[in-house]
Amino acid sequence: MFCNIPGVYCKNDELRLIQHLMLKYDRDVRPSYNQSTPVMVSMDMTVHQILELDEKHELLTTSVWQRMRWHDVNLMWEPWRYGGLNKIRLSMERVWSPDITLVNSVLPNTKQSEIQAVVSYDGSVSWNTPRLLKSSCPLNIVYFPWDKQICNLQFASWTHDGSELALFSTDDSADDTDYVENGEWQLLEIPVIREQFYAPCCEAPFSYLNFHITLLRRSGYYVENLIFPSLLITTAGMLVFVLPPESGEKVSLSVTILLATSIYQLIVADHIPVQSKVFPIIGLYLMSTQLLLAGSMVLTVLVLNIHHQGDSGKELPRFLRVLLFRYLGRILFMGDSVKILQRETIRRTPSFYNPEFDRDCLNMAPREPYLKTTQYYSTNKHGTGVRTHHVTIGIGLTDQSAEKELGQLNQFFKKALMSLSTIEEWVKGKRRENICKAEWLLLAKAVDRLLLMIFSTSFVVSTSTILMGHAMFRID
Known part of the structure; x- marks a missing residue:
């Protein structure tokens, strides 16, 4: 101023x-x-x-x-x-x-x-x-x-x-x-x-x-949009072992879930430094789930291979049968299925063909006793015709007609028995094939259930150890 x-x-x-x-x-x-x-x-x-x-x-x-x-x-x-x-x-x-x-x-x-x-x-x-x-x-x-x-x-x-x-x-x-x-x-x-x-x-x-x-x-945003969906996808991956092999979708489901986890791996990679000297826990978790899912896909192929072994008529090896019937059936709570299959295996189809009966038929001679029937017609006092039978029992007699008839009858029964024997063999073969196929199917089901238990336990342990443990005890 x-x-x-x-x-x-x-x-x-x-x-x-x-x-x-x-x-x-x-x-x-x-x-x-x-x-x-x-x-x-x-x-x-x-x-x-x-x-x-x-x-x-x-x-x-x-x-x-x-x-x-x-x-x-x-x-x-x-x-x-x-x-x-x-x-x-x-x-x-x-x-x-x-x-x-x-x-x-x-x-x-x-x-x-x-x-x-x-x-x-x-x-x-x-x-x-x-x-x-x-x-x-x-x-x-x-x-x-x-x-x-x-x-x-x-x-x-x-x-x-x-x-x-x-x-x-x-x-x-x-x-x-x-x-x-x-x-x-x-x-x-x-x-x-x-x-x-x-x-x-x-x-x-x-x-x-x-x-x-x-x-x-x-961490709420990442738990909601990254961790929780990843848990659901991995849980769905365990359903591969529940899906029946007959559906034909076990391998495709495994591949789809494996691709989904790969996408989440890319999302995590987008949030971490390119030159990071350490590896994030979430990345370790996703990698472990990828290994589990990749392993489940490989083992699913093995289960499908076991499932279709019975189609070729190949019998289940003895050590696998013992393992299935004595151990896996009890451990995996499959006792009812195992008992039914065991009963079917023990039960035998009755034989229609008896060699003793065939030998007796072939050794029959005319000297054996036979019956000869003669028919007569007469008229009674009322004028009505009456047929009467006269039976003659012969022992050691030879009769050309009786021998011929007996030989024809013998041939007829022999052909019938041979036909029944053929049918019996076919039924037995079909039954053996069905039992063989059922054993392989039961083994595939047992392996599926065993893998479900192993992978579910691994998933729970890895999730609780890697995610929950480090979330609670993170570095200060």
């Missing part, structure tokens, strides 16, 4: 103060009383939002408010000389500022912020500026999607070592009062740790601040 009073020219107090301070001020000179005294710079931070954690490229994007304080001995004045003015605001281009840099930033150095610094009469300088930080964040995705990540924001002076600039924080952790929640990540804590490191260029150590941003992944 300027004022026009006769003989007096008034100038604004703030303008006079700034002109006075800037008259001999050089922003390139470190504001210290002597060369050996470091400038004490305090830095604190308010985390506003975690915008993104790119797992694929291991990058963290954060919106923060950065607050820095230091003392500039060249920016001091007595307020009473300037109308009681105890604070002024100067652009950062006009005052010295510490070159505090995000060491692990992936963005190029940006231009100086246009936000002004607040300078107090005692030389204290306060500079608060919003910043969008994009930093590298090596991830440990072993426990994905139940993982906890710690991303460091490392701030240090780019050119001043510890003998010239001492960086520290007034708080033990960053401020998250106004933090906006992220949908995927839960912010747990942001402790601040001051450390020192030695660079090859300088004798004195550099001081830097590490803001450890600790994030916990919200």
Whole structure:
């Protein structure tokens, strides 16, 4: 403000103060009383939002408010000389500022912020500026999607070592009062740790601040859209051993389920770093389920082969029959089926052909007793014709007609017995074929049930060990 009073020219107090301070001020000179005294710079931070954690490229994007304080001995004045003015605001281009840099930033150095610094009469300088930080964040995705990540924001002076600039924080952790929640990540804590490191260029150590941003992944989305469907698909894969071989769909079902798990493997691969040094638990689980399903597909082919062995009439080997009837039937709760098949195996078809009877027929001679019947007709007193029979029993007699008739009868019975014997052999063969086929079918059913028990147990153990166990006892 300027004022026009006769003989007096008034100038604004703030303008006079700034002109006075800037008259001999050089922003390139470190504001210290002597060369050996470091400038004490305090830095604190308010985390506003975690915008993104790119797992694929291991990058963290954060919106923060950065607050820095230091003392500039060249920016001091007595307020009473300037109308009681105890604070002024100067652009950062006009005052010295510490070159505090995000060491692990992936963005190029940006231009100086246009936000002004607040300078107090005692030389204290306060500079608060919003910043969008994009930093590298090596991830440990072993426990994905139940993982906890710690991303460091490392701030240090780019050119001043510890003998010239001492960086520290007034708080033990960053401020998250106004933090906006992220949908995927839960912010747990942001402790601040001051450390020192030695660079090859300088004798004195550099001081830097590490803001450890600790994030916990919200796993609900992945459980609902990745874990649960994968469990259902793997459970459906166990149904391959329940599906009857006669359906003809056992192998195709195995291949379909195996392809489905491969698709979920690609989804997981899309969420983990390309150059990851560790393998995620979910990937290990999917790999184990793929091995189980691939094994089930191979064993399904074996079961189908066993199922169709009986079609060729091949008999079940004795050791397999013993294994099936004595052990597997009891272990797999197939006792009823085994007992029925055992009864069918023991039962024999009655024989129609008796060699003794055939020999007796062939050895019959005319000397054997035979009956000869003679018919006579007479008339009774009523005039009615009556037929009477006269039977003659002969022993050791020879009669050419009787011998001929007996020989014909013998040949007839012999042919009949031979025909019955042929039919009997066919029935026996058919029955043996059916029993043989039934034994192979029962063995295939037993193997299917045994594999169902083995694979179901393996699935439950792998799921509880790999997924549930690591979800409950994940690394801190």
